[in-house]
Amino acid sequence: MGITNIYLARHGETEYNRCNQIQGRGIDASLNDTGIKQAQAIAQHLQDVSIQRIFSSSLKRSQQTAEAVAKKYQLEVNTYQDLDEMDFGILEGKPISEIKPELKHLHERWKSGDVDFASAGGESPTVVFKRADNRARLILEENQKKNLLFVLHGRLLRILLSEWLGYGLKNMHEIPHSNGALYHLRWNSTGFESLYINKTDHLTDLHSKEEIASN
Numbered sequence: 001m002g003i004t005n006i007y008l009a010r011h012g013e014t015e016y017n018r019c020n021q022i023q024g025r026g027i028d029a030s031l032n033d034t035g036i037k038q039a040q041a042i043a044q045h046l047q048d049v050s051i052q053r054i055f056s057s058s059l060k061r062s063q064q065t066a067e068a069v070a071k072k073y074q075l076e077v078n079t080y081q082d083l084d085e086m087d088f089g090i091l092e093g094k095p096i097s098e099i100k101p102e103l104k105h106l107h108e109r110w111k112s113g114d115v116d117f118a119s120a121g122g123e124s125p126t127v128v129f130k131r132a133d134n135r136a137r138l139i140l141e142e143n144q145k146k147n148l149l150f151v152l153h154g155r156l157l158r159i160l161l162s163e164w165l166g167y168g169l170k171n172m173h174e175i176p177h178s179n180g181a182l183y184h185l186r187w188n189s190t191g192f193e194s195l196y197i198n199k200t201d202h203l204t205d206l207h208s209k210e211e212i213a214s215n
Contacts, residue, residue, distance in 0.1 A: 007183070044202070176197065
């Protein structure tokens with residue numbers, strides 16, 4: 001088995017991200033203007049990589065980000081509900097400032113190793129990992145020795161990468177993420193190797209332009 005290059009991106013910004021509101025699987029928000037620019041920056045950065053297949057969740061913010069890359073490569077975006085963000089149940093749509101105690105409790109349970117715990121009406125990290133990992137491994141088996149792009153979500157990236165890279169689900173908070181960030185892994189029969197995590201230098205020019213425009 002040869003090396004498969006896995007590029008992962010977190011979707012661009014939505015208004016929920018900008019306003020610090022929980023999205024999750026049940027909120028299907030579109031990219032805002034900044035998110036569209038971030039998606040274009042991802043596409044520009046990956047232009048020399050020769051991406052061969054593109055995968056995303058079924059949610060708009062992920063699909064729209066993936067489509068910016070797909071347009072440059074003239075590829076189709078393959079979408080899967082299994083790759084959707086975690087369902088945060090009753091917390092979805094709420095400002096983070098209003099649910100700090102609930103989020104603190106959730107994170108403390110996870111950090112303690114109780115990764116089967118979920119918010120009311122939501123999914124646990126264990127459930128999310130199982131559905132997304134199963135789908136991802138099917139994709140990897142079918143696309144060996146190719147350059148693949150997955151456009152996913154913040155919590156989902158933490159869940160997948162914490163297990164794939166040996167951190168363990170209870171340490172998923174150690175995986176950083178930000179809108180438009182990139183990750184690069186290599187996969188073969190022995191497992192996953194990380195080349196970089198949460199790469200954002202392709203967004204530097206974007207931030208600089210925004211600062212100039214706001215002055």
